[in-house]
Amino acid sequence: MGPSILHKGHLHLEYHSTQASWIIWKILKARQYLENTLITRAEFLSQQNYSIKNMYNRLRGTYTKIQWKKLICNNQGSPKWLFILYLALQRKLYTKDRLIKLGRNYSPTCPLCEGADENIRHIFFLCPISALIWQKILHWQGISKPVPGWLEEQNWAKSNAAGNNSKAEIYRMPLAGCVYYLWQERNQRLFQNKKRTKDTMLGQIIQDIHYRGTPTSQLAKQFERLNFYP
Incomplete structure (x- = not known):
């Protein structure tokens, strides 16, 4: 032992x-x-x-706060919506002004309205087509405000739609969906020569927003109130 x-x-x-x-x-x-x-x-x-x-x-260490982070992080939208929204917020989408600077031989005209040169500020939301669609989506939500340019819309969202309440969440999801479908329509017109009407695009956006948001218990009551096409 x-x-x-x-x-x-x-x-x-x-x-x-x-x-x-x-x-x-x-x-x-x-x-x-x-x-x-x-x-x-x-x-x-x-x-x-x-x-x-x-x-x-x-x-x-010190760092600059990203003002638009809640538009991405607190968004019930589809991942592909959020990816395109992220690129748009970062100004990384290959709009025609960027493609031309890279040496691509493109006409600078916006494929949506065909009335002005395309850049990130024009397509979101100075273009008459995108401005009309976003205006109707805002009205559908019960938001009455003019449709400004892209930077101004981000600043408005930072002050009015950065919270965790259902109205703020519903704003963020349609923003992502609208940006995605506008960019998709722009690419189809530019590369595939396909064109949808404004009403068709609007109906697709609202339908997909309902599909994404209705199963969420926090948003279900709000979507009952918004159960119509603008």
Whole structure:
């Protein structure tokens, strides 16, 4: 029994030695994190309460808040809608002005209205076709406001549709759907020579919005009220 007890004691000491080494290693590694925050030893020791959040923010550094993030992150729209909306918000869609700068031989005319040169601000929503469709979708939601340009619409959304209430969520979903279907229509007219009427596009957008939003319990009552075509 004696040797067995000694063996167990040896394992016990070895375990605590390993644990102590691991703790020391973690402490030394934490020193590197503190150095990265540029906090001095005196400043650290003078803190009355240690805050993990404050240390995390110092490690992360300053950054510019993305004003339109809730248009993407809190949106019940289809993933493909959100992808196109993201590209539009980032000004990464290959509109004709960008294609021409890349050396592509395209007419600069907007395929939707055929009355002005195409760029991101024109197609969302200075183009008469896109402006009319978005105006009717806003009216369908009960929102009465003029349809401005793309940057102005983002600024309005930041102030009026960034919350978690059902009205804000319903605004964000149609915005994503409208941007997606306008871009789809633009591509069909440009590359496939296919054209849909404004009423057909509007009906498709409203139908798909209902399909996406009605199963959501928080939005179901709102969609009962909006159960019509604008």
